[in-house]
Amino acid sequence: MLLHNKKIAIIGAGPVGLTMAILLQQKGIDVTVYERDKDAQTRIWGGTLDLHKDSGQETMKKAGLLEKYFELAIPMGRTVADQNGTILFTHKTTPEEAHDNPEINRNDLRNLLLNNLKNETVVWNSKVNALEIKGEKWILHFENNKTETADFVIGANGGMSAIRKYITDAEVEETGTFMIQGEVSQAEINCKDFLNLCDDNILMTSYNGNLLVANPKNAASLSYNVIFETPSDWVSGNELDFTNTESICSFLVNRSSDWAESYKELFRATSFFVGLPTRKISLENEWKNNRPLPITLIGDAAHLMPPFAGQGANIGLVDAMILAENLLNGKFESIETAIEAYEQEMFVYAKEAQKETRNNELVMRAPDFSFMRFAE
Incomplete structure (x- = not known):
């Protein structure tokens, strides 16, 4: 051998x-x-x-x-919602699909x-x-x-x-996309409307270059990513202070100013954020x-x-x-x-x-x- x-x-x-x-x-x-x-x-x-x-x-x-x-x-189904919180598509995982990609x-x-x-x-x-x-x-x-x-x-x-x-x-190498990851504990209390929108599925929303993907069942927490093209004047996201949770929340609320209140509720309920320039x-x-x-x-x-x-x-x-x-x-x-x-x-x-x-x-x-x- x-x-x-x-x-x-x-x-x-x-x-x-x-x-x-x-x-x-x-x-x-x-x-x-x-x-x-x-x-x-x-x-x-x-x-x-x-x-x-x-x-x-x-x-x-x-x-x-x-x-x-x-x-x-x-096993997680998928829900697609628009920026107004309107459900466009939803699919619950069937028993036959349970082992596809849980x-x-x-x-x-x-x-x-x-x-x-x-x-x-x-x-x-x-x-x-x-x-x-x-x-x-x-x-x-x-x-x-x-x-x-x-x-x-x-x-x-x-x-x-x-x-x-x-x-x-x-x-x-950085690929030109930035991700802000957030986590909410006790989502059933802290962002109830958004949790209801998920309906136990992975929720996906996209509008005007901003993407949101959320999983309400990441162990005991709800976790999510906000994804967007890295602004040309940024340097590895250094313009955002991820030690200041309130400032990141404000950034996301402002960025999604024309989104439904349930999304802003999500951002305000987040206990901490991490910023990740995507790399390869x-x-x-x-x-x-x-x-x-x-x-x-x-x-x-x-x-x-x-x-x-x-x-x-x-x-x-x-x-x-x-x-x-x-x-x-x-x-x-x-x-x-x-x-x-x-x-x-x-x-x-x-x-x-x-x-x-x-x-x-x-x-x-x-x-x-x-x-x-x-x-x-």
Whole structure:
């Protein structure tokens, strides 16, 4: 076996890194995951994830976790409303559609994956700053000045990964869209009218270049995104102070001045906001050949893309499935050839996902865009 007596280091305990660890550990491989979060209780903030049948769900099946995913994920219908709060389209998920793409809270997914790893597989509070080579080993340098060694490093630590530079010169690029994410607790009290408008569905509204997507069932909260083209005079959203919740609320209320009061109620009920310029990592640059020791990237670290096709996590999970299969199936002569085959395959499907994502992004940013074109 290629990985016999090898120590594997996975950088990042997101869904992709943890799933990669499960797939390797199930075959007896010595794998450690290093994560910058303080501990397993560190809350992950953000929208729910829906795993697609032909990608993310296939990986969950390979890991033996598909049924557990279905137990935790919530089938969600779709509602499209206009800026006046008038329902244009609604669809409740049928029993036959329950497993198509149910939504799972990010913390629930992390816990599901952690519960299927051996204790102490994940080393918390361990942010990797740099790598170096000593003899036949990778030396991992961490922010807290500790070091560890590994025979093979897999970067799964997201779009801002510090180890990408060892593999590719590609840099993170902003795509020209800005997202403001908000969260409301006790929505049944704090924004009752908007919650009723959702009617237990994911609600989508678009008007004059402003998009709103809300999920009323993100664990115990209602979470949402407001999406718009980044103004030309902005620099990474620095014009907005996200430490000042009231100022962001005012910005959104002013931006939606001609929207129904229920939307403004939503903004005023929000407990905190996060601003995110959407970013990508192009796969047009070839990755470095003749790497001195085995190293590769999976997930956002390899091919960060905005969420406009729902592909990011799903493509990352496919990465984990294919790379694990190549390393474990006995068909390759070396770790390096197994990695090369994975990367060649990944470049094809990830580029296609990025293309789909970009096309959707440009369409959705148009002033006359309507979610109805996706709903019908």
